[in-house]
Amino acid sequence: MxxxxxxxxxxxxxxxxxxxxxxxxxxxxNLCSTRYGVAFIIHICNFIATAQQNVMSITMVAMVNSTDHRFLFNGSTEGLPGDSFRGLNDTPDSLPAGAPVYNWSPQIQGIIFGSASYGMLLTLTLSGYLAGRVGTKRVVGVSLFASSILNIFTPLAAEFGLVPLIATRTLQSLAQGSVFGGQFALWEKWGPPHERSRLCSIGISGMILGIFTIILLGGIICQTLGWPFAFYILGAMGCVYSLLWFVLLYDDPVSHPWINVTEKEYILSSLAHQIQxxxxxxxxxxxxxxxxxxxxxxxxxxxxxxxxxxxxxxxxxxxxxxxxxxxxxxxxxxxxxxxxxxxxxxxxxxxxxxxxxxxxxNALDVAPRHSSFLMGTTRAFAYTAGILAPSVNGFLLTQDPExxxxxxxxxxxxxxxxxxxxxxxxxxxxxxxxxxxxxxxxx
Structure with a gap:
């Protein structure tokens, strides 16, 4: 901006x-350069964070008893019989026993989905400013770890009730907003102006991969292990990767201990006249x-x-x-x-x-039963714009600088x-x- x-x-x-x-x-x-390594580190970070953000869209099908029309504010049953799930959206008879199933109406499901965005717009702004002051490494690393911990505790929060679940999701949205908003301050010091489009595209494309992966594997995890494990696995991945983040990522080329001297001088000279x-x-x-x-x-x-x-x-x-x-x-x-x-x-x-x-x-209006899938799919299309836009902009600016x-x-x-x-x-x-x-x- x-x-x-x-x-x-x-x-x-x-x-x-x-x-x-x-x-x-x-x-x-050179694709083997340190700055491209930084882009790949951000790529994996976005992959994990986006998968955590969208996992509820996949698990909701297994979390909700869609055939029970007596919707409750919050309630669960343990290991409902397989035939109670049959209908337009069939669930296999081999559904893991012990996975809680809740009687949430489409309206309640909409509130749960919406809670994932309550804090994002706020922290998208503040995290960008904070990252510029204290560094992207700290802001994004701490935020990813916090999001991962909250992801692990989401099934437990659902067991305690709707209010604890919404509170957990809201807190997680604050952390995820910091992950997505805080990372862009990194390119102020790492991204040469003529390479920012491709570097940002590499990082942002992790979001698409995260959505694709959770849509592809989320249902398999829910069917074989139970829907809580989708949260546990992604949360554990985020916790481990947040520790690697602090080891591998540095806020600028000057503080990086392994960067090639030639590359460091090239990056610093290309940013010498830049004002932000x-x-x-x-x-x-x-x-x-x-x-x-x-x-x-x-x-x-x-x-x-x-x-x-x-x-x-x-x-x-x-x-x-x-x-x-x-x-x-x-x-x-x-x-x-x-x-x-x-x-x-x-x-x-x-x-x-x-x-x-x-x-x-609008998906909640036209297809409340399938809104989670539709909103997850449309969000995936939306993220493709984030990948294509920098490349297209860079091409147009190169063709006609004025x-x-x-x-x-x-x-x-x-x-x-x-x-x-x-x-x-x-x-x-x-x-x-x-x-x-x-x-x-x-x-």
Whole structure:
């Protein structure tokens, strides 16, 4: 965000790009270099953290007795008979005995899923600032360890009741927000400007791998060992890796004991003229945290005034998608101004979370029984944008250093508008026929 605001607000960006190009040696792209090792370390960290974040989406099927329509606030039965699970979503007769099963309604399940995001927007902002002050190594390492411990205790919290479970998930979301938000401060000191796209992509791609792995193996673990072991295994992995994190990762090339001298000088020289401001980078995200919460309250208020559910969902999606896209698209065409640039960037980032009350939770409306799977899958698609965007941006900026950001923002506008129009035309908020529970009759 700091790079975006600096380049978008100044006409001299082309000169900066030319200076940086002179600092890039031909052998600077060695994949065996220390900086690529740092990217791989972050890749594994994101893999574990994202798997922990999404494991509930997979285990919920095994945690909930979907055939019992007498939903309770919180209750469990031990080792329910296999035939009590049969229906549209069959569960094998070999379900491990002793795995608790709860009678949670779709509404309660939605609250549990939502609790995984309560603290993330807050710590995404604060952790970025804190990492810039005390170091990414400490912030991310401690946060990953805390998230892992809480992951291990999640099954126990569920046994104590819904409130302890939600509290555990909320605390874990605070820790996970620090893992995802605190890591980007690392590239301020490790990432040469011309390599940040690929380095960030390597790190971020761990999120996709985490979702893919937990979707692929989560069901197998639940079936063979019981759903609590999905939490235990990921928690144990995180605890072990957080210890390795403190051993292998260093906040900057200067403090790294094994880095090649040539590589260290190359990284330091490429960053010599770089300016960053942590507060301005964090400002849009604190605004986003506020608008996300207010947007949820506004959506519920409109529903109490007899607005149609689909109308509220589409209105929230429009407000969280169209204005931010337009604000970014017009930015390169305005007279360069530091205040104007920061204002538009802050508003654009701040309005985006309004979508949380729209398309982001629409799966709970159209298919509450399958919402965990649908939300996990759509989140996986969303993370692919985080992988593709740096590479595409880097390509556009390289092709046209002077007007590269204009092309980036126009491409963003086109993508967002196409998705928005598709949702406004085809979006629905009624439970779909394929997602309705079917009553089974026994002869």
């Amino acid at each position: 700091a790079e975006l605001s600096a380049t978008a607000g100044k006409r001299k960006c082309s000169q900066d790009m030319q200076v940086d190009e002179k600092l890039v040696p031909k052998k600077g792209l 401001n942590g507060f301005l980078s964090a400002l849009p995200f604190i605004i986003a945290w506020v608008t996300g919460i207010l947007g949820g309250h506004l959506a519920d208020f409109l529903l109490t005034k007899n607005f149609r559910l689909i109308t509220v969902r589409k209105a929230a999606t429009f407000l969280g998608n169209f204005p931010p896209s337009v604000l970014l698209a017009v930015l390169p065409f305005l007279t360069p101004s530091y205040i104007t640039t920061m204002t538009l960037l802050t508003l654009s980032c701040g309005l985006g979370p309004i979508c949380q009350s729209g398309v982001s939770i 007007f590269g950001w204009r092309n980036v923002f126009l491409l963003l506008l086109a993508i967002n508008l196409s998705g928005l129009i598709f949702y406004l035309v085809f979006g629905d908020a009624d439970v779909q026929d394929w997602a309705k529970e079917r009553k089974l009759t026994r002869l």
